[in-house]
Amino acid sequence: MAEDVFGDLDRGRRAARARVLESGATTAARSGEQRLASRAFVGLEVLQHLGPWVLTAPPAPVERASVTVPISPTGRFVDTVTYEDAADPTRRSWLPRYRLRTTSDDHYEIGHELVDGVWLVRLGFETYPAEEVAAEAATASVLPHQLTMVVTSGSSVVRTYPVGGLETDERGWTLTLRLTLEERDALLRAFTSDDERASVEVRREVTVAAPVVPAPRADDGPMVGPFLPGNREVSVLLPVIDPHVLLGPIFVPIEHVEPPVDPVEPEPEPDPLVRGPLVDTVVPQVELLRFASPLADVQMMRLQASPELMAVQPRTRVRDVGRLHGRRRDRAFDPFGEQVDVVVATPFPSVPPPPPQLFATTTTTLAHPVPLRFDVATHPYLFPSGRAAEAAAEYRLVTLPWAGDGPGGRQHVYCQDLARPDLFLYLPDVFLLGTLAQPPHGPELVFSVGRDEADPTRSIAVMSAHAVPQTSLARLADAREQLAAHVPIRSGVRERPHLEPMLVAAHGHLQLPGGTEVDDDDLDLVNGWWIAESFDYDALQEAYAVLSTTDAASALLRGHVSVQADDQQVSIPLEVRLDRPATPALTWTTARGGPGTVTVALRNVGPDPVVVPSASGWLSRGEEAVRATVDDPGWPVTLAPGGGLDLVLRADDPPGAGPDDPTATPALDLTATRVVVTPESAVERTLDRRVARLPRGVRVMTVLDTLTHRDLTAVALEFEDAEPVTIDATHLSVDVLVPVPLVDLLLRRSAGTYRFRQTLFPRQGDPVSDETWRSTDRGLLAVPLS
Template sequence: MPLGRLLNINQVLAGIRPAPAAQPIKLPGGIVVPAPVAPAVVVAPPAAPPPAAAPPVAAPAPAVRVAPPFIPGAVRVNPAILRAQPAIVAQLEGRTLRPRLNDLRPDLFPIKSGGGFGRGESQHPISPTQTPDDRCLYESPNNPQQRYWLPRYRLRNANGRYEVTVAEGQNGLWAVSLGLETYPAPEIADAARTAQMLEVTRGASVTYRVPGTAIEQRLPAGEVQKDATGCVVMLQLSLADRDGLLRAFMSNDAQCKLVLSRGFTVAVPLPAGTAPDVPKRQLMMVKGQMQLARAPLESAQLMSRAAVVDASMVAKPAVTLDPGITAKMSASLEPMRIAPMRAVGVKPPVSRIPISTIKARRFDGTPIIVQPEPMPDDVPPPPAPETRYEISNQVQDWAVALFFEPQLHPYLYPAGSANGPQASRWVVHALRYPAGSGRSHAYFQDLNDPARIFYLPDAFKLARRSEAPHAPSLVFQVDQGDNAEQVMVDLTCEVRPVTDGERLLAARRDLADKVPASAANPNREFELRLLRAKSSLQMAVLRNGAVRSETVAATIDWDNGFTVNERFEFKDFQDVFGVLMAASNSNLLQGSVVVTTGINENVMVPVKLNFADMEGELFQSIETPDPQTGAVAVKLLNATESKLRITQLPTWITRGEGLVVGRIEGLDLSQPVEVEPEQSLQFTVQPTDILSGSAPADAIFNTASVRSVPDGEAILKYTLDDTIDQETFRAVTVMTAPEVLENIATGSSGGPILNIIVEFRGNRRVVLGENNQSVDIEVPVPLMDILLRKDSEGFYEYRQTVVYKSGQKAPTTPWRRDDAGVLFVTAV
């Protein structure tokens, strides 16, 4: 049974439901959303053919539920309604998730040997670049003449009237529709006339800035319908949302826009792979400083070879000479210049001119010109390696400005709609979580619509990749430069928002009395929405060898996070990697997203870059629900590159209607439990209360307390530039003393020592004796030892064998470990 994706309480409370493109379904009120994917797939035994007679009904065997894998690409998230208590209902806003960095830019990450696929194997159009966008022309994998273009969108306009309508719909909601037409980017407009439009999945939302604040209001579209010339975006809004949108239409300061997300999948070219025989570059510690050993030149270029003349290239006389003259001429021939053999991989200039003109003289002194045969044509170079490709799932936005002056577009504004700015009225609630002792979190309430409260994420954390093993979404690339002082390292990583689902559950209880009861809302129901506002990134980074807090260029996406691109000197690589590995927080590479709302003082959301505490998937799971009791048997597999430590694992069970606290049986968490990569845990989750609903029981977990125990060696394998060797070398002086070789003090029966043979792991050895009591050698050490230990140049392993002058030989010692620069060996 394949493993699937674990459903997490933080994702449930954030409204996250990854779903593939599917036929839309109708919901009450006319809202249309893509058909959701159930949190887990129920896999039942195959049905048997119907029997001739109905047998007695037996109790059904429990079905095995396998959570579906994450499907990248254009992912539409359906709104989730969770009822933690009957009197407190929070409808959480749906959002569009972006593919992770490893899906968008697979070329950034180290590629395994033989990775990717050939052009003819692709099931998707071919991108000409590793960063596809709407300025590219894409080709069919099997027919380069068939090309595709990615559409842009604009409002349809007929005789100065935009195709935008606002009308009252069902259940007190207002329907807003916007008709759009497609067009290609100007850079490819001519070529697009003979190309086809690329098929995309579409999502949409309208965003605008709330008057008097820096808060962004977002209204997700319920449906995007494709038609002959483009598409129609449809929104279903409350009266308050409708009035807010119409005010934004009237104001240029509101920066109102329709944002269309275009999801598509193409094959992007991978960087040319490094030949397997090309030596990798090595990181070395020299006098306490990290240095990069450059990729060595090919040995053929470093050696001086003797010239060898092929028999077919020996000069032949242009005229027939008398044998006597020939003998005399041989003594007077000038030496023939022979071109040296070219280095492997170095192509010489192409020329058919003879290498040399051989001159001879007759007895009377007149010259005789002897020409050698022309050199053979160059051997043709080997064919270029086939370009390999990787799938890239893209979701790219296209914005359409929405500003309509009422005098020019009165048809947009229904009679009685608000036609002037509304005073901004906001209040900020500060709640500590955990209550009384934890950090204070801000919640923003719009008093013009008090049933809407906004929250911010707990933090932004280093993200994990989408595919298993879910390694850090981070890569180090080394720029060799022209000299040792110019070697730089580029760090690229993905940072994503993290919200503690239990904090939101607590906030819904604590904020219920902030919502006024009314005839329309007697139960004080309210919406929890993610706040989006003007923001900037402040981080502690390395500048000229010092740690400084600076504003770092980054586009903050409150749904999906941002990408950090930092460049630092190579000598600081050890410090940077050490900070990422450290279990405790360090100032370097930490910071805050500074949120400017215009309501109160700026709010800080922490940014944490650390391998021990990352955002993203940790487990894959198999769940087997019991249809009678609602219990769920669970198997959790560690799907990361490092060990995981579980201190607590809060659980809930749902059958599609509400959450019931779960109780874990078969797993003792009184002490932390550690799970190695690819190892699993098995236990059962029992409901502590009666479950409502008819769907199969589903176990939901809060993995916020699960921490990674970073395995630096494994992390380097996934994050370090693959032209860098994972092993390096350090210099060690191996020595002994005459007294050791005399072997008197030890009282050994072997007598005087002839040799001490010291063998190092990596097939390296030295032999010490009377005439060779000190030897310098380069020994292999793991790169991790250099990166993680500033007071060491790396540990090595060795063993020794003593050979006596008497002919006896002592048994070889076990492997020993040391990091000394001078290794003094004795007879024991």
């Protein structure tokens, strides 16, 4: 999919979470400030609660004068364009790329040495511009960015090598890896193998602004035609359009007019057709100003009441002038009480001035790989013995059950890194829908409509969903206790097991509505990935029928992710469900309670109620985590939108990271949380809001005997937001398109309700009109109605 601002906002948010999943050091390139990071491990030791950084809305767009960061004039966040200074557009900056630098003897600057039992592998890097901006880079400055480098390799399971530092020098940057002997040998073996795909992923985090694209016109919507006989092609009525405006007259401006020349006559009798104040208003303007003055009805009424115009004698005759497209005004619209053929000249439609250009600021991360593939014969200086290390087993699979899955549950796979036997890689429990970072924090799922490019007569629905991994903290805590027995004792010490997510090639399969099945190989098992697929629009009803339920009985919108972990095939469920998000829209604050307790105040910041059936808790300090008992508030607990719940955590082993320790951080496992989904909320949260109603065909008819029996000359129906129709002796049947709520069609509640008012025209007497709207979902409307 094409990259856009919203995708960049999401990737920037999730990159913050991903940083704890990788070993690395981040350096502020703007100031050269170095910030070293020891190897971080994912598990209870670093997993935190949903802090405000997860649920923080992006800053609102502002005008250019308020922008404080460089601007991308093209709206693209890439390293192939230059960026403007917000205050001075002539000042440009460019985002550099990085590559391995060479020494004076044409060797790559890669070295390694043993220091205090740790192998330090150093790689030198230099910057260079992309070819598209090479000419401008000579005079432009470097765009401020934060730099992170991650070294990986692996033919199946990806190994991430621990980074010890990232330092600046006179020629660029030096990346230092801190490796064990086994890790160093694994890296050197990866240097010589195409299958290992060893590389340095250079990540550059930038904060930039881009012009905000103006919202599309409300009447510039998609054309769809589902649920109509023959799939008729009709325009969509959009919810933001006021249809009464469209029913008004269309004024044609007069570009040139020649006023009539009347001969002088001795006081003829006034023509009754031009008697009255309306002529006193319009004709003097034509006579005195020599052109048809632009006047609106309100302006005419004001002029008609002015003493100056009242003193002007009326002209005796009004002639047709120019091509005025005039017609006799209906009595109901004649405020002056005169049935006069008069044309009102109107100006061109006033166009409001364009709003000021706004700019949105976002933080995004751009990455590019630097391959680490070297032949031993060409680069022997990289290998201590002049040859690659012998191949050896790199991983060992450990399979463990988890009591939380119940009897006969899944066996979870953990991959032990033999180069570092205290490190275990794990896979998620399931892939679910993500949650929007900005309010109202709904699901990251959107259905939109359009036309099939291959067959323009076919209406399609396009689904965009963000699949995000979910892993139970309780499972990881239980696994760490069991995995401790698999860590060898070295120098009389058994290291604690550390858990990190597994980076491995994966294949996804998903069942879509209408019997469509899709497969995807470009999956990110750590941060998730976007699913963008299309299917027949008629099948959208089937999709919402599944999304509105709270069980997993249907296979629709469900699938699996297949992972090849070493020699074992692992299948992970993939579910597109509104009631079970990967990350509930919950945030919390903590407070120290009484002796030995910590109080966690949960709050539902989402748009729908959530049910919390239970919660597991821990108190952690650094890499140490202690189980905590969560006081029972009366499970399950339902939190309305904006509602809160106070949970009290009591550490089971206070001598560790006890609740009285001010550095102890609480953690909760809330993976059992469910969202209360209603059919209406399912549509409201996920349907492209540009289309709220669809047109539906309705036939209005009567028979001549009915009109005669009721002594009627005609029956008129005024439809809400649609053209009125008239039934009389010459038109006994009329077809009309009326807008109906799309939610009715999608949820199969009816064929679509619409509203109308009836007016009866008797042969004698005044018309009789409905005072209130009638409502029905009938496709055949027989009139007159009683």
